[in-house]
Amino acid sequence: MADNRPICVLCNRSVVHRRRLEITHALFEENAANAQYIIEAIAPQQVEYNGREYICRPCWQRAQRAVQPNNNPAPHECVLQVEEYSRVPSTSANCVFDRCRSVSRRRIPENVRITLLLHSNLFIPDSARICDTHLTSNDWEELIDSPNLRHDFNSTHFVQTLELLKKAVLKKIF
Numbered sequence: 001m002a003d004n005r006p007i008c009v010l011c012n013r014s015v016v017h018r019r020r021l022e023i024t025h026a027l028f029e030e031n032a033a034n035a036q037y038i039i040e041a042i043a044p045q046q047v048e049y050n051g052r053e054y055i056c057r058p059c060w061q062r063a064q065r066a067v068q069p070n071n072n073p074a075p076h077e078c079v080l081q082v083e084e085y086s087r088v089p090s091t092s093a094n095c096v097f098d099r100c101r102s103v104s105r106r107r108i109p110e111n112v113r114i115t116l117l118l119h120s121n122l123f124i125p126d127s128a129r130i131c132d133t134h135l136t137s138n139d140w141e142e143l144i145d146s147p148n149l150r151h152d153f154n155s156t157h158f159v160q161t162l163e164l165l166k167k168a169v170l171k172k173i174f
């Protein structure tokens with residue numbers, strides 16, 4: 001970006017004269033629900049935690065209201081516990097591999113997501129990211145046995161799962 005004015009990652013407005021929060025790992029770790037909402041809202045742009053990313057106070061508060069379950073019942077609040085299937089966390093904040101702290105975060109290739117779903121009952125949400133090292137290591141067995149897998153599925157996961165299956169059927173390559 002040629003323009004170096006600090007702007008809010010959500011509304012893109014200048015935060016020079018506005019109350020703002022600097023985006024840091026600590027801020028996002030302490031406010032996980034908010035962080036996820038924000039990261040999903042700005043996807044596919046990646047958060048770099050480079051000390052030049054901000055969110056303005058109004059956007060932060062809006063995110064906070066959106067993630068508070070009782071104030072704002074979202075349509076996909078219905079959650080199913082499905083023991084036969086597992087998924088990785090939906091966060092884009094770090095690599096899907098448990099406790100991986102690598103800063104690179106890429107989208108997980110569709111063929112990998114389809115293969116894991118078809119052969120291992122493991123669903124990878126659209127928002128999940130993977131680091132360069134784990135992407136090239138190709139060690140999916142480690143992911144299948146990962147201690148951070150979950151069994152709760154919401155309607156977004158349901159739709160994304162069907163989309164993956166549709167693509168698999170249409171490509172007829174699996």
Ligand SMILES: [Zn+2]
Binds near residue numbers: 055
């Ligand atoms: Zn804003």
Ligand SMILES: [Zn+2]
Binds near residue numbers: 096102
């Ligand atoms: Zn990783």
